[in-house]
Amino acid sequence: MESLSDHNAKLGRRPVVVLLLLSLLLGVCFGAMYYAGDLSRLQRDHSAQETRTALRDVADPEQLDQAVKLHPSNKLLRLLALASKDASEIEAVAQRLLNEAEQKPFPKLSALGASGRSDLEALRRDLKSAESNAASVAPRYAAQIKTTRDQVEKDARSLGVGDDRLSGFMAMIDEQHAAWIALTSKVLGARADYYDAYEKCVALLLRDFGIYKVTNGQFVFPFQSTADSYNRAAIAMTAAAERASELDGERTTLRQSQLSRLKAFVGD
Numbered sequence: 377m378e379s380l381s382d383h384n385a386k387l388g389r390r391p392v393v394v395l396l397l398l399s400l401l402l403g404v405c406f407g408a409m410y411y412a413g414d415l416s417r418l419q420r421d422h423s424a425q426e427t428r429t430a431l432r433d434v435a436d437p438e439q440l441d442q443a444v445k446l447h448p449s450n451k452l453l454r455l456l457a458l459a460s461k462d463a464s465e466i467e468a469v470a471q472r473l474l475n476e477a478e479q480k481p482f483p484k485l486s487a488l489g490a491s492g493r494s495d496l497e498a499l500r501r502d503l504k505s506a507e508s509n510a511a512s513v514a515p516r517y518a519a520q521i522k523t524t525r526d527q528v529e530k531d532a533r534s535l536g537v538g539d540d541r542l543s544g545f546m547a548m549i550d551e552q553h554a555a556w557i558a559l560t561s562k563v564l565g566a567r568a569d570y571y572d573a574y575e576k577c578v579a580l581l582l583r584d585f586g587i588y589k590v591t592n593g594q595f596v597f598p599f600q601s602t603a604d605s606y607n608r609a610a611i612a613m614t615a616a617a618e619r620a621s622e623l624d625g626e627r628t629t630l631r632q633s634q635l636s637r638l639k640a641f642v643g644d
C-alpha cells in the first residue's frame with residue numbers, strides 16, 4: 377500500500393516533469409523558428425547573389441528582360457524588370473504628350489519669306505495653339521504617372537518580396553518618376569520659350585507685312601528698331617531649340633543612370 381509520503385513525492389515530481397517537457401517543446405519551437413529564419417535568410421542571400429550575377433553584363437532593358445527569362449523564379453529580377461518597364465512606359469507617355477502638343481513641325485524662319493499674310497496668320501494661330509497644348513501636358517503627365525505608380529505597386533506586391541523590400545522598391549520608383557517629371561518639365565519650358573519667341577517673330581512680320589524685303593532668305597526691315605526686335609526673338613528661338621536638343625540627350629543619360637540604380641538596389 378502506497379504511503380502518504382510516497383504519494384506526495386510523486387505529486388511533487390509531476391510539475392518538474394511537465395516543466396521539462398515544456399522546456400523541451402519550447403526549445404524545439406525556437407530551434408525550428410531559428411532554422412526557418414536562417415533558411416529564409418540564406419534564400420534571400422542566394423537570390424540577391426543570383427541577381428547580381430545575372431545583372432553583371434546587363435547594359436539595356438532588353439538584356440534585363442533576357443535575364444528574367446533565364447531566371448523566371450527570381451523575384452528580385454522580376455521586380456527590377458517591373459521598374460525597367462515602368463521607366464520605358466513613362467518615357468513613352470511623355471513623348472506622346474509632347475508630340476500631341478506640337479502636332480506638326482513648324483517651318484524655319486528663313487522659309488517664311490514667301491509666305492502671304494494669311495499663311496503668317498495661320499502660323500501664328502498654330503504657335504499659340506502649340507503653346508497652350510504644351511501648358512496642359514504637365515498635369516496630364518502627372519495624372520498618368522499616378523496611374524502607372526498604382527499599377528507598379530500592385531504588380532510588385534503580387535511578387536511577395538516582403539514589406540521592407542517593397543518599401544525600398546517603391547521609393548526607387550518614386551525617384552524614377554520624379555526624375556522624368558523634372559526632365560519633361562524642362563522640355564516643356566524650352567518649348568514654351570521657343571513658341572513664344574517664334575510667335576514674336578511672326579507678329580513682327582505681320583505688323584510690317586508689305587514693307588519689309590527678303591534678301592537671300594533674310595528679312596530686311598525699314599526700321600532698325602524692328603530689325604533689333606526681330607533679331608532678339610530669332611536668337612531666343614535658336615537658344616530654346618538648342619536647349620531642347622540638349623534635353624533629348626539627357627533622356628539617354630537618365631535611362632542609363634536608372635539602370636545603374638536598379639543594379640545598386642540589389643545590394644540595398
